Amino acid sequence: MDEIKGIARAVIRPGRLEAYKALCEEAMEIVRTKDTGTLQYEIFFNDDESEAIVYERYRDIDAALEHFANIGHLMAPLLETAEVSGELLARYSEKMMLGGGGPKLYQPWRVFQNLK
Secondary structure: OOOEEEEEEEEEOOOOHHHHHHHHHHHHHHHHHOOOOEEEEEEEEOOOOOEEEEEEEEOOHHHHHHHHHHHHHHHHHHHHHEEEEEEEEOOOOOOOOOOOOOOEEEOOOOOOOOOO
Protein backbone atom coordinates (compact mmCIF):
# COMPACT_ATOMS: atom_id res chain seq x y z
CA MET A 1 0.00 0.00 0.00
CA ASP A 2 1.05 3.58 -0.60
CA GLU A 3 1.81 6.12 2.11
CA ILE A 4 -0.75 8.92 2.57
CA LYS A 5 0.34 12.47 3.39
CA GLY A 6 -2.06 15.18 4.46
CA ILE A 7 -1.89 18.90 5.01
CA ALA A 8 -4.69 20.52 6.98
CA ARG A 9 -4.82 24.32 6.99
CA ALA A 10 -6.70 26.17 9.72
CA VAL A 11 -7.55 29.84 9.99
CA ILE A 12 -8.31 30.31 13.68
CA ARG A 13 -11.52 32.19 14.46
CA PRO A 14 -11.05 35.32 16.64
CA GLY A 15 -11.01 34.46 20.34
CA ARG A 16 -10.89 30.70 19.66
CA LEU A 17 -7.13 30.01 19.78
CA GLU A 18 -7.10 28.31 23.19
CA ALA A 19 -10.07 26.11 22.25
CA TYR A 20 -8.33 25.18 18.98
CA LYS A 21 -5.11 24.30 20.83
CA ALA A 22 -7.03 22.18 23.36
CA LEU A 23 -8.63 20.20 20.53
CA CYS A 24 -5.21 19.77 18.90
CA GLU A 25 -3.82 18.43 22.19
CA GLU A 26 -6.69 15.95 22.35
CA ALA A 27 -6.03 14.88 18.74
CA MET A 28 -2.32 14.48 19.47
CA GLU A 29 -3.08 12.24 22.45
CA ILE A 30 -5.33 10.09 20.27
CA VAL A 31 -2.56 9.83 17.66
CA ARG A 32 -0.09 8.72 20.34
CA THR A 33 -2.35 6.21 22.06
CA LYS A 34 -4.89 4.88 19.54
CA ASP A 35 -3.61 5.27 15.98
CA THR A 36 -1.64 2.26 14.79
CA GLY A 37 -0.50 3.51 11.39
CA THR A 38 0.19 7.20 11.88
CA LEU A 39 3.82 7.86 10.98
CA GLN A 40 3.98 11.60 11.61
CA TYR A 41 1.62 14.23 13.02
CA GLU A 42 2.93 17.76 13.45
CA ILE A 43 1.18 21.06 14.17
CA PHE A 44 2.68 24.38 13.09
CA PHE A 45 1.53 27.98 13.79
CA ASN A 46 2.34 31.23 12.03
CA ASP A 47 3.90 34.07 14.08
CA ASP A 48 0.68 35.49 15.53
CA GLU A 49 -1.00 32.06 15.89
CA SER A 50 -3.90 33.09 13.66
CA GLU A 51 -3.23 30.20 11.27
CA ALA A 52 -2.05 26.62 11.69
CA ILE A 53 -0.94 23.75 9.51
CA VAL A 54 -1.18 20.11 10.52
CA TYR A 55 1.18 17.83 8.60
CA GLU A 56 0.19 14.16 8.68
CA ARG A 57 1.68 10.93 7.31
CA TYR A 58 -0.02 7.54 7.38
CA ARG A 59 1.28 4.09 6.47
CA ASP A 60 -1.60 3.61 3.98
CA ILE A 61 -5.24 4.45 3.35
CA ASP A 62 -6.43 2.09 6.08
CA ALA A 63 -4.24 3.87 8.65
CA ALA A 64 -5.59 7.25 7.51
CA LEU A 65 -9.17 6.02 7.80
CA GLU A 66 -8.43 4.63 11.27
CA HIS A 67 -7.11 8.04 12.32
CA PHE A 68 -10.19 9.85 11.02
CA ALA A 69 -12.45 7.36 12.82
CA ASN A 70 -10.49 7.92 16.05
CA ILE A 71 -10.72 11.73 15.89
CA GLY A 72 -14.12 12.02 14.18
CA HIS A 73 -15.79 13.30 17.35
CA LEU A 74 -13.41 16.29 17.34
CA MET A 75 -14.35 17.55 13.87
CA ALA A 76 -17.52 19.50 14.74
CA PRO A 77 -15.90 21.30 17.70
CA LEU A 78 -12.79 21.95 15.60
CA LEU A 79 -14.84 23.60 12.86
CA GLU A 80 -16.29 25.91 15.49
CA THR A 81 -12.77 27.14 16.30
CA ALA A 82 -11.30 27.43 12.78
CA GLU A 83 -12.00 27.47 9.07
CA VAL A 84 -10.30 24.30 7.84
CA SER A 85 -9.21 23.17 4.39
CA GLY A 86 -6.70 20.60 3.27
CA GLU A 87 -4.90 18.49 0.74
CA LEU A 88 -4.12 14.80 0.45
CA LEU A 89 -0.87 13.79 -1.22
CA ALA A 90 -1.40 10.20 -2.33
CA ARG A 91 -2.43 7.81 -5.04
CA TYR A 92 -6.20 7.61 -5.45
CA SER A 93 -8.01 4.85 -3.59
CA GLU A 94 -11.69 3.96 -3.82
CA LYS A 95 -11.67 4.08 0.00
CA MET A 96 -11.00 7.84 -0.04
CA MET A 97 -13.94 10.01 0.92
CA LEU A 98 -13.39 13.09 -1.21
CA GLY A 99 -15.74 15.83 -2.30
CA GLY A 100 -18.34 17.74 -0.37
CA GLY A 101 -15.77 20.24 0.88
CA GLY A 102 -13.26 17.58 1.86
CA PRO A 103 -9.56 17.69 1.08
CA LYS A 104 -8.29 18.01 -2.48
CA LEU A 105 -6.29 15.06 -3.79
CA TYR A 106 -2.87 15.58 -5.39
CA GLN A 107 -1.40 12.42 -6.92
CA PRO A 108 2.35 11.82 -7.24
CA TRP A 109 4.01 12.70 -10.49
CA ARG A 110 7.76 12.60 -9.76
CA VAL A 111 9.20 11.38 -6.47
CA PHE A 112 12.68 11.27 -4.95
CA GLN A 113 13.18 10.13 -1.39
CA ASN A 114 16.50 9.82 0.41
CA LEU A 115 16.07 7.61 3.47
CA LYS A 116 19.62 8.04 4.82
